[in-house]
Amino acid sequence: MAGSEGRRAPLWARLSVAVGALLLIPAGGTVAAAEVVPAGGVIPGADVPAGAHAAPREDTREPLNFLLVGIDPRGAHTKPLADTIVVAHVPSNREDVFLFSLPRDLVVRIPAFKPSGTAAVRTKINAAMALGSRQPNGRYNPRQGLYLLARAVGNVTGIRWFDAAAIVNFGGFEKVVDTMGGVKVRVDQEVKSEHLRPDGRPRNRTAECRLRHACLRPYTGPQKVYPRSAAPVRFRGWEALDYVRQRYGLPRSDYDRQRHQRQFLKAMAKRVIDRDVAAIVRSAGDSLTFVDGGNTLATWLTVARRLDVRGMTSIDLPGTALFEGGVYRGERFLPGANAFLKAVAEDRVASFLVDHPKAVKIDQ
Template structure:
């Protein structure tokens, strides 16, 4: 039977913390998985920045976790938040179909009334939209976590140790973690694309893992300005963060503590299956084999104006491999899509301090 510590690492690596509240009872789970959870599994994860149920959420992070039928590992790939797509009509709240950036799907689907928003409902329209892009007809499960839950999770872990693979300069925060000053005439959410000025927090490239404090971890995975590949570098850093967190969850008790801390800041979509279904279906997953994938893409420009992102050549064939559960074989033939594993020396206990 699987080591319960692997369950904890898998749960956090996928962002679906609520899958395993009874991980300590794993040895009692037996029998074949039910038909609904046999074969390959696809899980849709979203990170949002709401400030309560009265604020429309945008999905700044969109990650798909693909678990093959043979359970030999987990594959993580991202969709750019600015990917221009067709967002279909949504009967639950009467939203009409439109072309827009994909992160708007969460916002449009979440509306439940005047100034009332439900991220769980927003996930449904996001899942349909992502499904149209990828060809994944139905996601087996999903999760939505907001920035507050993210920071509390990292706080509970005592920070996160990860290697910084390139210099990253914060657009949002000063070296002490406070918000940068606003340019005259600018306000957050206004027409200024980059409204901040003054000193900036810096995350220098490292060869050893550094410990990021909660505010540093959240700030680090949000950055795209100034990076050579902009949002594609940010997506890679988000997937690296998931792997780093997974390594730090060492036992079920620690996982339960993290879950209790996150609380209502995480919404879980179980796909209509109970805990036992998931425990049985995932008990043989190799949690040490988490492979992260960067899909090619680039900007959509019109007369020099940035309109969003689009995928590049080859993405359609990758999605076809996901549908056919042939991702491992596809990546063997297309190794440049696989994110390099950053080799590190012994982790440092000091937080990132340069700024």
């Protein structure tokens, strides 16, 4: 990898750093870990041995794929769920970056996983992280769970290898956004906060939910509102975190939330390349960790200054509720989404979008 100022970094590295910038936001958090993981083949155990990472692909005609996973940090004794799953796909011609999300409630078959001792099961895809994270001592290791989730995502998408992946959590996100001076995003529909009051303080819990933690919607009282706006709105840190978490009250629920996350993802990536990347990293503190095949963080920062991620295309994959025997089981993709994923696996996304303009929707 290029380490000097006078030499341009390899293309794979520049694209990987672009994704690194994106990792700051998918679930409303900062980078917790990045790991090179295969979607299929041999998965290492709980402790990834030295040299287990894939070799960097500097000169390749194959597409690049990155897996971005958002979790709500709950401690080593609580199973982590993949609340946000985003794939960044870079075609072999290296002319585009396509972002798309998998619903966290997408019903899939999760493979058996030897490191955690879990059997194959058909359930919501966000459970793959929890199942794969299990350890014999009763604790959970999200880094281990990432491997099983990568397999599950690979089975759905047809992607056989992820060049890099990352787990993202909520910690430190507000500081990162504020270090950037805020981030501007166009609000495409009115969004009401389920969690916060207009001044950012937590909303009160209803009387019946004050002593219960299993209430579906336990809050009451005034809500922070993000009005629809044709012009980009500057979000402060706490507002940004709150905004990308909302799904209640939105016409398409989690699908609308996924779109807002991708929109913020793009806006934040553009903002990152215009700011002092080192300062952003410092603001994230210990919650920002790259594991990227042996490259140093200093090298990544040098490369980050040469990025241009303004050409990203965000794709909204159509899905709907899955009912079996009259019972809601989760979500399923519609035919347009499956056709798009086939195009991803076959490295023909751009031509697919031209030939099938109504199969999926391009985010504005």
